[in-house]
Amino acid sequence: MTDTQNLLENRPPSLATHFLQRVEATPDKEAYRYPVPPASGTGPDEWRPLTWRESADRVFAIAAGLIDLGIRPEERVALASSTRVEWILADLGVLCAGAATTTVYPTTNADETSFILSDSGSRVLIAEDAAQLAKVRAQREELPELAHVVVIQADDAVPAADDPEGWVLSLTELEKRGAALLERQPDAVRERMDALRSDQLATLIYTSGTTGRPKGVRLAHDSWSYMAIVIGNQDGLLFPDDVQYLWLPLAHVFGKVLTAGQIYVGHTTAVDGRVDKIIDNLPVVRPTYMCAVPRIFEKVYNGVAQRAREGGAAQYKIFQWAAEVARDYARVSQDNFRRTGTASVPFGLRAQHAVADKLVYGKLREAFGGRLRAAVSGSAALAPDIGYFFAGAGINILEGYGLTESSAASFLNPADYRTGTVGKAFPGLEVRFAEDGEVLLRGPGIMQGYHGLPELTSQVLESDGWFHTGDIGELSPDGYLRITDRKKDLIKTSGGKYVAPAEVEGQFKAVCPFVSNILVHGADRNYCTALIALDEPTIMKWAGDHGLGGKTYAEVVDTDEVRELIGGHVQRLNDGLQRWQTIKKFRLLPRDLDVEHGELTPSLKLKRPVVEREYKDLIEDMYAGAREV
Structure with missing residues (x-):
């Protein structure tokens, strides 16, 4: 038996237990590093450290604070915040209290935020700032189960005149309540942790739906305990003296899982979700992996x-x-x-x-x-x-x-x-494969199902635990x-040929330095076409150097010069493709695709149905007069 297999067979029931073991093993080692803007408002941020012991003090205070608010095991506590060190501490506090975290992207609008909080039955919302508080305050009558809103940025935790008493409090106030409870009941949090079961709900992550409402994915405590061990024991991946730079959205499962391996290995993570600061931060943080x-x-x-x-x-x-x-x-x-x-x-x-x-x-x-x-x-x-x-x-x-x-x-x-x-x-x-090549998975990381949606669950999760990924x-x-x-994105042309659009799109991104996003279309058509969005800073610099200065982005992409430029890159792409894969026509979009318009998920995945629906006229124009066979 390998060491990893032995560790997996004897794994703790929860990531909360891994966290406690990490704190006991290396209490004074730096766990997290986070930026603090200068008091003057100008100049570089100051990066401050937080040891594992200091982190545990705050995590236990948050956990105890939630217990003091009446949160019971498996009840949901929602988190609506950008990536910051308080997100991680709050999430760990929820786990240590035996509750379950519902993740909400800070960019989610008020209507969908309200749906997620209602569908999950969240009792408490930990909100980043006044903007997140305003979303739920406007929907408060539709959220009778939401008993409290805890605001991370203390200055923004300002109760309104018509708020119920105690409905809004700051994270600082929550931690003070927790510290007071621990003085009265020193074992309050440890008792919750000792009672944790591996099959107990730990996290509800709502997937970004391309149509309709998102689905809540139920992940058990055991999933994160398993992830901590397998990631932490990947050969040559993580080391105790590593410095990770973490900027990915923690509301997304990719960002969330990065906290598990780090807790297991015990290295330092520098946390800052401001995407516009990545270029500035990298030379300062000097990460060993990201x-x-x-x-x-x-x-x-x-x-x-x-x-x-x-x-x-x-x-x-x-x-x-x-x-x-x-x-x-x-x-x-x-x-x-x-x-x-x-x-x-x-x-x-x-x-x-x-x-x-x-x-x-x-x-x-x-x-x-x-x-x-x-x-x-x-x-x-x-x-x-x-x-x-x-x-x-x-x-x-x-x-x-x-x-x-x-x-x-x-x-x-x-x-x-x-x-x-x-x-x-x-x-x-x-791992096994269906007859059509679909990847099927079974193991400790697989979800329990979609929250409150047994019929949808049964469509992808077999009774014996095999999960249908939808990927070929x-x-x-x-x-x-x-x-x-x-699987659902494979294109079958009217000539009976199959085309994998993601493969063609990826090749185009490698040959064209101006592209931001591309969507290849061709299902039931007799040839493939593409909608192409260009990277605005890159194409505008090119435009300025080629006599097109002073024009807007939309005007630039509508010029013959830019169409000819991109057409040359499309031809380079086509030179390396099979005939039925080639892009016969393309259209340049008047703006880039983005999350705000619902065309990309928060993790920047393309929502094909949304884009195809929005630009249906451009697609039809590329097939106008074409003889379908």
């Missing part, structure tokens, strides 16, 4: 390409050469390692790589803080050419795979990673999984 969605790596790649272009034709040519060297280097080294166990490359390619490293790759690594050993990409597919570029540049991007329904992580590339795959299954996870994939002989597409 996680992101593919769009972030695409933006970094496009940004590097754009800066090279701004440096003139010679500098851009050097970048293009270096990018190809990086890809070749990564492909050859990975192929050789797979065949021989040694990541060797020919002398000529190694020499070119050394030159490119001095000219390009070294600067790229410095932008990430200079210590980044690995980055994990998840939530959507990363274009292989983007992955090979970063791998060749010395930044290893380990793709993983999972869903909200599987507690985020089911597969992850090991240290000997393979670009274009999502790695190997975690220990304890069973294939497994290599040595266990590496490659996801080819979403």
Whole structure:
């Protein structure tokens, strides 16, 4: 029996227990690091540390405060906040109190926030600020079960004249109530923790629906305990002296699971969810690993390409050469390692790589803080050419795979990673494939079901525990999984050919430095088309350099010059595709796709039905006059 198998067979019932064990093992080690803006309002943030002991003091105070408010085991406490250290402390406080966390994105509108709170039966809402408080205050009459709102930013915890007494309080006040309870009943929290069962509800995460209301995914305490062990014991992934930079939304399962492995291993996590601060924070935090969605790596790649272009034709040519060297280097080294166990490359390619490293790759690594050993990409597919570029540049991007329904992580590339795959299954996870290639999973990370929706649950979760992912994939002989597409997103043209749109979209992102989002369409049509949204800063800089300055973004993308520019990249894409996959026509969108308009999920996944519905006229125009067969 391996050490990991032994640990899994004897795992604690809850992540709360893992947390307590971590505090007892390394009480004075730095657990979290968080930014505090300067008092003057100008200048850099001050990053302050929080040890495991200090974290536990606050977690226990929050847990006791919730108990004092009358929260019972498995009752729901909702969290509506951006990513910040208080989110993690509050979530752990909920778990230690034996309650269950309902996650709410801070960008969720008042109507959907009200639905989630009502559907989950949440008794308390921990809200970030006045804006989150205002959403539920406006809907208070429709939320009779919501007994209290706890506001993280104390200055924003201002009760209104018509609020029930004690309905609004600050997080500071909650912690004071908890501290007072612990003086009276020192074992109040420990008793709740001792009573935790592995099958007890720990988290309700509402998935972003492409149509209709979101569904609440029920995840048990055991799921997070399991995740802590399998992530913490992944070979070569995490080490006690690591520094993680955590910016992903914690309301999303990908962000949430990152707290589990960290608690198990005991390394430091720097927490700041402000996306506009990522570039500034990386050189200060200097992380050794971080996680992101593919769009972030695409933006970094496009940004590097754009800066090279701004440096003139010679500098851009050097970048293009270096990018190809990086890809070749990564492909050859990975192929050789797979065949021989040694990541060797020919002398000529190694020499070119050394030159490119001095000219390009070294600067790229410095932008990430200079210590980044690995980055994990998840939530959507990363274009292989983007992955090979970063791998060749010395930044290893380990793709993983999972869903909200599987507690985020089911597969992850090991240290000997393979670009274009999502790695190997975690220990304890069973995998099989349906006749149509759909990936089916069974194991401790799989959800209990959709909250209050038994019929929908039965559609994806079999009685013997097998979960239907909805993804099509294939497994290599040595266990590496490659996801080819979403089952429901596969396109079958009217000519009977199948096209995986995500694969084509990923290839286009690798050849076109101006693209932000692309949707390939072609179901029941006789050819494929594409809706393309461009990255505004990149295309506007190009426009200014090519006599189109002074125009708006919408005006720029409507010019013949830009259509010709993007058309050239579409042709480059088509040159590498099968005939039935090629993009015959495309249209440039008047603005980028975004979360606010409902076209992207908060984790930046494309909502195909929403986009196709919104731009139906553009799609129909591309098929106008075409003979359907």
